[in-house]
Amino acid sequence: AQIPTPNPIVNETIFNFSLRKKQNITLYISPSKSLKKSSFKDFGVKNTFQFGADRIMIINSDLFDEGMHSISFDLRTLSNSNIPNGLYRLYLKTEDNYYWQDVMISK
Numbered sequence: 001a002q003i004p005t006p007n008p009i010v011n012e013t014i015f016n017f018s019l020r021k022k023q024n025i026t027l028y029i030s031p032s033k034s035l036k037k038s039s040f041k042d043f044g045v046k047n048t049f050q051f052g053a054d055r056i057m058i059i060n061s062d063l064f065d066e067g068m069h070s071i072s073f074d075l076r077t078l079s080n081s082n083i084p085n086g087l088y089r090l091y092l093k094t095e096d097n098y099y100w101q102d103v104m105i106s107k
Contacts, residue, residue, distance in 0.1 A: 004073075004090055008104035015071045015090060019064055023095040026061040027071055032087035032102075059090075075105060082107065 004013045015027060057078070060071050073090075075083045085105050092099040 004101055004103055007101075008106045009075060010107060012072055012074050013090075013103065015073070015092065016068065017071075017092055017099070018068050019066050019094065022063065022065050024061070024063050025095075026091075026093045027059045027073075028061075028091050028093075029057050029059060029073070029083075030089050030091070031084075032089070075107070 004015045006013065017025075019025070059073050077083060083105055085107060088103050088105060090101050090103055
């Protein structure tokens with residue numbers, strides 16, 4: 001997995017990764033603990049779940065073939081609202097590993 005670019009993120013970010021075999025992956029984002037939880041009432045409903053006290057939004061979860069892939073993220077919630085400015089952590093979960101990167105959203 002490569003560092004999401006650009007960082008800080010203004011309009012959109014692209015997460016590039018390579019897989020050695022066909023497998024399920026999940027890319028998700030979580031706000032920093034320093035952000036007010038009330039800012040995330042509209043973070044997304046269908047693909048949002050609680051992970052401890054943190055709200056998580058799934059950006060993509062699917063079966064990917066072996067090889068290089070890119071997933072873009074437009075900084076919108078599932079209900080099409082802007083994600084608030086702040087520090088976030090992007091996670092990529094494969095069948096074998098977890099990768100993560102802190103990103104700053106600054107619109």
